[in-house]
Amino acid sequence: MNDNADHLVIEKVLAGDLQAYGELVERYQDFVFTNCLRILKSREEAEEVAQDSFLKAFHSLKSFRGDSKFSTWLYRIAYHKSLDKLKKLNREQHFQVVEEITESDSAGLENGLDCLLREERLALVEEAVKSLPEIDAAIINYYYFDELPVKEIATITALSEDNIKIRLYRGRKQLFSYLKQYINPEISRNNGKAI
Incomplete structure (x- = not known):
């Protein structure tokens, strides 16, 4: 704005x-x-x-x-x-996670498979981000989804820019660890060794 x-x-x-x-x-x-x-x-x-x-x-x-x-x-x-x-x-101790499921009314109009795959990928990424600690999840969301610069995220969170960069790096690694089981399940089941 x-x-x-x-x-x-x-x-x-x-x-x-x-x-x-x-x-x-x-x-x-x-x-x-x-x-x-x-x-x-x-x-x-x-x-x-x-x-x-x-x-x-x-x-x-x-x-x-x-x-x-x-x-x-x-x-x-x-x-x-x-x-x-x-x-x-x-x-x-009253905190409960509420999952919000949205259905696309236009799924039948688009290629159903593409829509489903896109929604599944988005849900998987959202679930992966939710697995992060709250502050790290917020930083990942600010940077990747809201496309805010590191400097602005530092101002919002009152963390240093270096700390934001470290949390982004660490968050990406955690997301990769979470998502790799879905990307290549054979490697995950065999402790990281490809068959």
């Missing part, structure tokens, strides 16, 4: 036009929700944290200095709120 457009809206809100904040919510709600969902893996919890993130951003808008993009600042709030919620849920 255009940083200038965000700053104009922020100026309106700070000048007293509270309705203008709705533009920012509308602009970023899907991305904030998706990132909360990736960490929390529960639609209900992600909706709650996304709303809390927008509320916190609204109440903290005066403290936004503009050193980074508004979207980066907002995503950082959502990221930390998601981790806080995850810790709370783990402490209370």
Whole structure:
């Protein structure tokens, strides 16, 4: 999104036009929700944290200095709120993983086999990413799926750029280990030795 457009809206809100904040919510709600969902893996919890993130951003808008993009600042709030919620849920031992299954209504219109293979690959990759620790999964999602640069991920997560690069490298290795059993099951069954 255009940083200038965000700053104009922020100026309106700070000048007293509270309705203008709705533009920012509308602009970023899907991305904030998706990132909360990736960490929390529960639609209900992600909706709650996304709303809390927008509320916190609204109440903290005066403290936004503009050193980074508004979207980066907002995503950082959502990221930390998601981790806080995850810790709370783990402490209370009420955390449950919710799998969301989507069916493609257009599968019959496309080549059914191609659609199925694409969905299976996507589901397999999503499952592999879910097997990573939450922070590593979030970093992989930010980098590969949201295509955010390392610098912006570092700002969102409050980790150094070097730490992000290390986690990306380690995450790729873990994903490969997870996925190799599906890529070549014969090698996995024989402890890494091809037959």
